[in-house]
Amino acid sequence: MIYFDSAATTLQKPESVRRAVLRALTVMSSPGRGNHAASREAAETAFSCRSLAAEMFGAEGPENVVFTMNATHALNLAIKSLVREGSRVVISGYEHNAVTRPLYSMRGVETIVAESPLFDADAAVRAFETVLAQGVDVAVCTHVSNVFGYVLPVERIAARCRAYGVPLIVDASQSAGVEAVDMAAWGAAFAAMPGHKGLYGPQGTGLLLCAHETVPLIEGGTGSDSLLQQMPDYLPDRLEAGTHNMPGIAGLLAGLRFVESRTQEHILAYERALTEKVIEGLMQLHGVSAFAARERALQAGVVSFTVQGFDAEELAELLGARGISVRGGLHCAPTAHRTAGTVDSGTVRVSMSVFNKASEVERFLCELRRIIYRKSVF
Amino acid sequence: MAYYHIVARSITQAQQMTKLLEKKGIGVKLARAKASLTGKGCGYTLRVPERRFVTAMQTLSQKGLRPQRVFFEDETGLREVIV
The missing domain is CATH 3.40.640.10 (Type I PLP-dependent aspartate aminotransferase-like (Major domain))
Known part of the structure; x- marks a missing residue:
């Protein structure tokens, strides 16, 4: 997993x-x-x-x-x-x-x-x-x-x-x-x-x-x-x-x-690098909107995204079925979603720990690409 | 042998006092307080040798750690000390 x-x-x-x-x-x-x-x-x-x-x-x-x-x-x-x-x-x-x-x-x-x-x-x-x-x-x-x-x-x-x-x-x-x-x-x-x-x-x-x-x-x-x-x-x-x-x-x-x-500094730098890799990959996918900070220091190891034509919970479930655990919906934070304008759709959230690896990010992006492609074809 | 018993308000404060005094080279014994020492039930004391008491109190005072009560014990018995 x-x-x-x-x-x-x-x-x-x-x-x-x-x-x-x-x-x-x-x-x-x-x-x-x-x-x-x-x-x-x-x-x-x-x-x-x-x-x-x-x-x-x-x-x-x-x-x-x-x-x-x-x-x-x-x-x-x-x-x-x-x-x-x-x-x-x-x-x-x-x-x-x-x-x-x-x-x-x-x-x-x-x-x-x-x-x-x-x-x-x-x-x-x-x-x-x-x-x-x-x-x-x-x-x-x-x-x-x-x-x-x-x-x-x-x-x-x-x-x-x-x-x-x-x-x-x-x-x-x-x-x-x-x-x-x-x-x-x-x-x-x-x-x-x-x-x-x-x-x-x-x-x-x-x-x-x-x-x-x-x-x-x-x-x-x-x-x-x-x-x-x-x-x-x-x-x-x-x-x-x-x-x-x-x-x-x-x-x-x-x-x-x-x-x-x-050290916290090392953990943050590591998680941030993985998150940036996620964001970079998401940006290349059709119909995907990732919420990313322009300034590096303003974002920790958490990123939310939406995919056109997908409900956030549905997408999280599809990823879960492929062995990838992410969280969809409102994340117990409707105030945050209201502020960001995502309260109606929710988002899918990817969040890192120091135990995650770059290869896992690649696999996640690959599976997400497949899910989006399947829906566009069928 | 004569000792002073420094009564702490909680186990956490007693531990804080103990660590501080040990760092200063003052050996203390952390123990549950006899009921007669706390007056409120359930507490902890630090047993400090008589000759290190003044240094111990100065060390605690510098860190703002105030004992609840202090007792002196020798062969004649136990009595409260006003500090």
């Missing part, structure tokens, strides 16, 4: 991740729940994971790194810590439902989309500036669009948010592991990321980096302050009720170490 759906989940994981998960299942219980060997081993692993994440992504320290189930969970925590009834929230035009649905679910919250054209960084900054100047309480911006691979100018948007004193939540779902995520430099209130995409950890893992006061989503045991009936007022315990997903955390630590050893 050729797997080009890493924007959803990276399927191929480093061997070290598999080994770490298995080891955790064998020797770890839960951190902070005793001082026996199994709990100590879990605590040591969790702490190493927090410390490395803090170092890689510019969080203040290990206490500011909270384990979550995924990026959606992390975003819900961040949004519900900052947004209140009556809040005005500005979001980019490329947000995922993980951002828009929590906002929509909250009573009396006004969400303003800072719309800007695809791959136009200056316009994105201007759009945020316009809304910020009107007065908002919170800003949310995705770092990289999960549909188009568009790298938004988060650093510049963060600077504008700081100037207006507006707390910023960054959705780093597609950027963690490939683009520089730097909480300290951005001065962001929160950054949310999954463990199972570019960090090569297992599903069921995510991180929330915190630089702002938080509100728990759930309450329960934390292994600390047990006599109190309120959740602790300090991180990470405040947001981590219940037993930890230690196999996941151990796998995530191995994934972080893998990314650190390969």
Whole structure:
């Protein structure tokens, strides 16, 4: 199988991740729940994971790194810590439902989309500036669009948010592991990321980096302050009720170490080169429209395309039947599709990981050519 | 032998303190706190030898790591220390 759906989940994981998960299942219980060997081993692993994440992504320290189930969970925590009834929230035009649905679910919250054209960084900054100047309480911006691979100018948007004193939540779902995520430099209130995409950890893992006061989503045991009936007022315990997903955390630590050893710069350059090869090939096919940035730095290892006469889901299915896994449709991001004008048709998305090869891109283009040719002939 | 018990607010803070002190060459023992030490149930302490206590506290303070409480223990017993 050729797997080009890493924007959803990276399927191929480093061997070290598999080994770490298995080891955790064998020797770890839960951190902070005793001082026996199994709990100590879990605590040591969790702490190493927090410390490395803090170092890689510019969080203040290990206490500011909270384990979550995924990026959606992390975003819900961040949004519900900052947004209140009556809040005005500005979001980019490329947000995922993980951002828009929590906002929509909250009573009396006004969400303003800072719309800007695809791959136009200056316009994105201007759009945020316009809304910020009107007065908002919170800003949310995705770092990289999960549909188009568009790298938004988060650093510049963060600077504008700081100037207006507006707390910023960054959705780093597609950027963690490939683009520089730097909480300290951005001065962001929160950054949310999954463990199972570019960090090569297992599903069921995510991180929330915190630089702002938080509100728990759930309450329960934390292994600390047990006599109190309120959740602790300090991180990470405040947001981590219940037993930890230690196999996941151990796998995530191995994934972080893998990314650190390969370096994000190298991974990005590699994925970008493959994506450019995809785009180049798509451009040569009749009836194909690929959404590609003119400026290299504005697109990560994700590309969307449409083919005249084909429904996106149908085309993804035809490719799937030929052993090529891509994702068709709206990618849980109708806001992004609305902004790009593809909400009615959807797109087919190809997304890379460091385990993909140039030969897989060639095979994909060859199969796509055959599918298009068949339809034109029959 | 006399020791100080530095009470941390969480396992994560206790680990952070331990790593920092170990880096400074101060050997500590991380343990679950006796109920009488935390006052809130379930917590962690770092056991520091008496002669390294001042350096340990200075090191933690420089990194903004504040203990919840501090206790001194010797052959006469255990008592809280105000720092």
